[in-house]
Structure formats: C-alpha cells, structure tokens
Amino acid sequence: MLKKAKSVKRVGADPYVAKLLDKIKVGKQELSFENGQKIFAQGDPADSIYFIQSGRIKVTVISAAGKEAVLAMPGPHEFFGEGSLVRQALRVSTAAALELSTVFRVEKKAMIQSLHD
Numbered sequence: 001m002l003k004k005a006k007s008v009k010r011v012g013a014d015p016y017v018a019k020l021l022d023k024i025k026v027g028k029q030e031l032s033f034e035n036g037q038k039i040f041a042q043g044d045p046a047d048s049i050y051f052i053q054s055g056r057i058k059v060t061v062i063s064a065a066g067k068e069a070v071l072a073m074p075g076p077h078e079f080f081g082e083g084s085l086v087r088q089a090l091r092v093s094t095a096a097a098l099e100l101s102t103v104f105r106v107e108k109k110a111m112i113q114s115l116h117d
Contacts, residue, residue, distance in 0.1 A: 027110025033097035055101020
C-alpha cells in the first residue's frame with residue numbers, strides 16, 4: 001500500500017494538472033531521487049505514471065545492439081511513464097534522475113479513475 005502524498009505545489013504547474021493530482025488521495029506517492037538514481041528500468045512492469053514536482057529526468061532506451069538513445073528529458077511539471085496508460089504491460093525505456101528530483105508516482109488505476117472523474 002502506498003503512503004499518502006502531499007499536494008502538488010501549484011507554482012508554475014498547469015492548474016488543471018494540479019487539480020487532477022490533488023484529487024488523487026489513494027495510489028499517489030511522493031518520491032525523491034538522487035542524481036543518477038533509476039526510477040524505473042526497461043522491462044519493468046508499467047504500472048504507474050510519474051509527475052515531476054522538481055528536478056529533471058532522462059528517459060532512455062537501449063537498442064538490441066546495446067546502443068543508448070535519449071528519448072526525452074522532462075523537467076518540472078511534466079509527466080513521464082505515460083505508456084502505462086495505453087496498455088503497455090512493460091516499460092520500453094529507462095528513467096533516471098539527472099539531479100535531485102521530487103516526483104509523484106501515481107498508480108495506473110488511480111490516474112485513470114481521476115481522469116474519468
């Protein structure tokens with residue numbers, strides 16, 4: 001069971017997104033990651049979506065030949081890991097913090113319910 005997370009800080013955040021995330025009381029967890037720390041890895045279960053409160057994240061993929069490609073570098077008030085919402089069973093990429101970062105991890109079921117509400 002996930003711990004209850006704090007509210008989304010509204011400074012600079014889209015008011016719709018902040019309201020959406022504030023409605024989620026169960027299935028949301030606030031996490032902190034150090035520079036270089038992995039948030040999820042390619043092949044992990046795609047069971048949640050993430051919202052960046054502060055910091056920057058690097059999303060990469062490793063090809064069959066072993067080459068790394070950077071897919072995105074989202075920053076504050078952006079989402080990543082959204083493949084979980086479109087029936088992606090496993091992560092197709094790896095996400096790691098580029099600096100001290102605070103993110104909200106929202107379980108797939110909780111986010112889908114909030115979007116429907």
